[in-house]
Amino acid sequence: MSNLARLTYIGFAWLFAASIAVQVLLAGLALFADPAHWSRHADFARYFAFLPLLMLLAAWTGRLPKELAWRSLGLFGIVIALFLTAILSSRIGALSALHPVNALFLFWSCMAAIRRSGIIRQDPAGIVTNRLGEF
Numbered sequence: 001m002s003n004l005a006r007l008t009y010i011g012f013a014w015l016f017a018a019s020i021a022v023q024v025l026l027a028g029l030a031l032f033a034d035p036a037h038w039s040r041h042a043d044f045a046r047y048f049a050f051l052p053l054l055m056l057l058a059a060w061t062g063r064l065p066k067e068l069a070w071r072s073l074g075l076f077g078i079v080i081a082l083f084l085t086a087i088l089s090s091r092i093g094a095l096s097a098l099h100p101v102n103a104l105f106l107f108w109s110c111m112a113a114i115r116r117s118g119i120i121r122q123d124p125a126g127i128v129t130n131r132l133g134e135f
Contacts, residue, residue: 005062009072010117012055016075017110019048024103042086049083052076055113064117071113078106 023044030037052075059069082102089096 002062002064005058005064006117009055009058009062009064009068010114012051012058013110013114013117016048016051016055017107017114019044019051020103020107020110023048024107027100045083049079052079068113068117071109071116075106075109075113078102078109082106 023041026037026041026044030041052072055075056069056072058064059072082099085092085096085099085102089099
């Protein structure tokens with residue numbers, strides 16, 4: 001069960017990281033190409049915001065290290081902060097500028113969770129490998 005849970009956790013984490021990248025792309029398209037993309041940016045977030053909770057469930061059911069469960073919960077907390085900075089932007093003024101900063105932090109935290117899950121390793125020489133071999 002632990003290997004299946006780890007693979008499930010990693011799958012959800014990579015899907016979450018890819019979704020964040022798509023979300024940034026949609027924001028860029030809205031800023032630089034067509035403002036109509038703002039609605040896609042807002043709508044798309046609702047489809048992947050729950051992924052950290054699925055990561056948490058995979059970590060818990062698979063009895064993965066507690067750190068992975070806490071990281072998943074932290075990711076969900078950052079998602080909540082992102083929603084709050086978007087929803088309350090007219091009320092919090094300059095604090096809404098933290099929205100893209102939180103997105104960067106969310107992506108970095110997701111990649112840290114993937115690295116911590118054990119699929120990606122870096123040896124002392126700085127060579128990054130996965131369980132299948134060298135990148």
